[in-house]
Amino acid sequence: MRMNRRTLMLGAAALPLVSTIRHAGAQAAEFNYKYANNLPLTHPMNVRAQEAVDNIREETGGRVAIQIFPSNQLGADTDMLSQVRSGGVEFFTLSPLILSTLVANASISGIGFAFPGYDQVWPAMDGELGAYVRGEIEKSNLVVMENIWDNGFRQITSSVGPINTADDLKGFKIRVPVSPLWTSMFSAFESAPASINFAEVYSALQTGIVDGQENPLAIISTAKLYEVQKYLSFTNHMWDGFWFLANKRAWERMPEDVREIVAKNINEAAVKEREDVAALNATVRGELEGHGMIVNEPDTSTFRQKLADAGFYAEWKKNYGDDAWAILEKAVGSSLG
Incomplete structure (x- = not known):
């Protein structure tokens, strides 16, 4: 189909x-x-x-x-x-x-x-x-x-400007789902993560409770988040x-x-x-640009390095346990952290 x-x-x-x-x-x-x-x-x-x-x-x-x-x-x-x-x-x-x-x-x-x-x-x-x-x-x-x-791979949208490097996330008020991993990751970026259920995301963006959010492209499009967000940064920060x-x-x-x-x-x-x-x-990138979103593709090396320096990977390896972490590293084909 x-x-x-x-x-x-x-x-x-x-x-x-x-x-x-x-x-x-x-x-x-x-x-x-x-x-x-x-x-x-x-x-x-x-x-x-x-x-x-x-x-x-x-x-x-x-x-x-x-x-x-x-x-x-x-x-x-x-x-x-x-x-x-x-x-x-x-x-x-x-x-x-x-x-x-x-x-x-x-x-x-x-x-x-x-x-x-x-x-x-x-x-x-x-x-x-x-x-x-x-x-x-x-x-x-x-x-x-x-x-x-x-x-999908998740991307960051914003109403205040593009996200080009990890430094752009410092102090950034971002909606994240109700999950310890999301809060931990954006805290490592020195952002200000706010755990909000998806049902309230559009209104939180519209009223300025948060500056931005992160979601896969299909959701950004079908939920019409382009109506309340100007910038789209292809960070691919998590699947x-x-x-x-x-x-x-x-x-x-x-x-x-x-x-x-x-x-x-x-x-x-x-x-x-x-x-x-x-x-x-x-096809959705072109559609989102057609709705007026400004798209950029940052170099994500600064993001991963920031997480490593903040102890994010070491913390979560401890949380999941060595055996589970070994299965993950085997799957992704590289060492994390």
């Missing part, structure tokens, strides 16, 4: 109608489950999730009906994490860095400047590093699908994804053959979504 802006908008337009129709007949299904996420309908994750939901309903003969609740409709990330644990929602996608508020070592894939590019990301997350993190997640009584979805989580009790209520159908379709959708994000990233 070729993913472009028109495709995204058509997919977004179709989602509410399809979900409403499905929900209206949901009583006929044996398993009526909710899937919550924090992304706009236009994001590739929701487009591909809808395809998976439709396929699951068809392949299970109507036994499984999943309704999608996008854009934090059921609460902020931390609220929805509590809900998927309690069974208030059955499925939820979450960044491993925010998941680290529950599963400490889940955030290891997001260490600053660890991955040079996607050539290292997918072998790592589909391989030993991803398997290690999934094992940690399962210890918290959650079910996690095998394939992680792509969020981020979304683990597809399930409430364990709800998951185990489904027979094994049904679970296999659900998992198969969700994992296949994850791989397609990765391709969609790559296609979107190839």
Whole structure:
């Protein structure tokens, strides 16, 4: 499927109608489950999730009906994490860095400047590093699908000026997700990080509570952050994804053959979504510039050196433990810190 802006908008337009129709007949299904996420309908994750939901309903003969609740409709990330644990929602996608508020070592894939590019990301997350993190997640009584979805390499936006070197981050008021790793990294840059759930990001930027934020290009575009941010700096400071989580009790209520159908379709959708994000990233820079954003590409060597000098890598190696850190360094193909 070729993913472009028109495709995204058509997919977004179709989602509410399809979900409403499905929900209206949901009583006929044996398993009526909710899937919550924090992304706009236009994001590739929701487009591909809808395809998976439709396929699951068809392949299970109507036994499984999943309704999608996008854009934090059921609460902020931390609220929805509590809900998927309690069974208030059955499925939820979450960044491993925010998941680290529950599963400490889940955030290891997001260490600053660890991955040079996607050539290292997918072998790592589909391989030993991803398997290690999934094992940690399962210890918290959650079910996690095998394939992680792509969020992307994160970039910094600002309303006060471009970020060219690590020194430009000194005193910079930046929104970060609710995660110890993000706060630690931007504190090492001597920034002023503020932990704010994604549902409040646009208003925090609009009212000047923070000067900037950091997110992958697809989110900067689909959440229309260009309306409240002028500068976009391609820092690629960390890679981020979304683990597809399930409430364990709800998951185990489904027979094994049904679970296999659900998992198969969700994992296949994850791989397609990765391709969609790559296609979107190839065109979104020009679109953001068309919306008036000023784009720059800084030399990131000063950022990584600043983190090393501040003891960031040494601190997190200690936090994660030597064994987990060795898996990370093996995955990224270099020594960190």
